[in-house]
Amino acid sequence: MKISVIIPVYNAENYILQAVKSALQFDEVFEVILVEDKSPDNALQVCQKLAKEYDRVILYQHPDKQNHGAGASRNLGMQKATGDFIAFLDADDYYLSNRFDAEKELFQNPEVEGVYGAIGVHYYSQRAKEQYYQLFEERLTTVYKEHAPEDVFPGLLNMRGSFGLFSLDGLTIRKSSLSKLGAFFKTSLRLHQDTEFIFRLSYYLHLYPGTLNNAVAVRGVHENNRITQVDIGKIKPSSTRILLWTEVNNWAKNEGSIPTDIKKHIERTLRSFQIAEASIPKKWGMITKYLFTDYRSIKSGLYNINFRRYLL
Known part of the structure; x- marks a missing residue:
């Protein structure tokens, strides 16, 4: 390799x-x-x-x-x-030292176009831990069990029950397969370009599970992480996710091969964030958004902390 x-x-x-x-x-x-x-x-x-x-x-x-x-x-x-x-x-x-253990075996199969694994978390300071522990705790960011490649895209969209998620740090891609994507990262998004990229990647490429039960990389958390500042409320989270899901929705509308039920799910997800941003009380906006998502999957990611804040 x-x-x-x-x-x-x-x-x-x-x-x-x-x-x-x-x-x-x-x-x-x-x-x-x-x-x-x-x-x-x-x-x-x-x-x-x-x-x-x-x-x-x-x-x-x-x-x-x-x-x-x-x-x-x-x-x-x-x-x-x-x-x-x-x-x-x-x-x-x-x-971590096991970062490419699964990849070395899986990529021997030419049908494997990408491999994803779990990542852990490390707090660089006590202050960072105090600020962001409620967001990441000590848990893995991972997909909960092995899935066939065709189930990854709907799984990430929370259409197939508890799925989980994976990070760019745990992802390896066969370079020759990237031509299927057209555009790489969407620079029109100030934040969440990685999420949008992973959505499209999981639709066009055959992604396989690697190491899911142990971390292969570590997310370093410190006081100046941009994404953590979004998700603890320093930057308005619903606004940034409306931009994300608008981009995903526009792509889905223009991609003729995406099934109708998936397109409708994406539209509903976008609408739920728009409701959360609207003038109705945030509590009910977050409840509405929650109804369109899967709690267990969210808990491993970055939405849950906002849901708990506005619900309680």
Whole structure:
């Protein structure tokens, strides 16, 4: 296997060294692609040092050297990647020693186009744990049991009972299969580009379960995580998810092969978030949204904390 690991870097000078070293521990990792996104800290200097020190580390910036967001940075990394497989890692996260154990076996089957696994959580400070423990606790982000590839897309949409979810950090893709997607990450979304990307990926590609019961990577939680600030209410969560589900709904409408029942489910999900954002009391908006979702699946992700806050 020749794996290209893509790491978008923004405001991560304190974490990027650990992320890079966690990827370089694997002989299968052919290259680690850093895409520095005009960080306000000293991340660029750290990346430059890493690229000089390690032959497998390659550093890129956007052509205009400006900030374009994580989605655009991952897109640039995928365009530059020369490995046969692509894996993702956030700059403040890290891989564990079993990260590619399942992949080495599963990808021997040419029908396998992607493999996903579980990720754990690490709090970088006591303050971060106090702030965000209610969101992540100590649980795995994982899919609850093994599913056939055709069940992954409706499962992620919460159409098939308790399913769970997986993160980009636990995902590996056969590069040659990416042409099926058309567009990579949607840069029109400020947040949740990864969720939208995974939805489309699970529809077009045959994704197989890897290691689900143990973490293969770790989400690093600190005070400046963007996604945690969304989900504890520092940024209005319903607004960002309306944008996400509007994008998903527009894609589904234009994709003729998606079954009607799935399109209707996506429309209902979008509508439930719109109701939650409307002028009716938030309590009832969240209850309505909850009726269109699966509680157990949500509990492993990022919706549940908001439901509990507005319901109680």
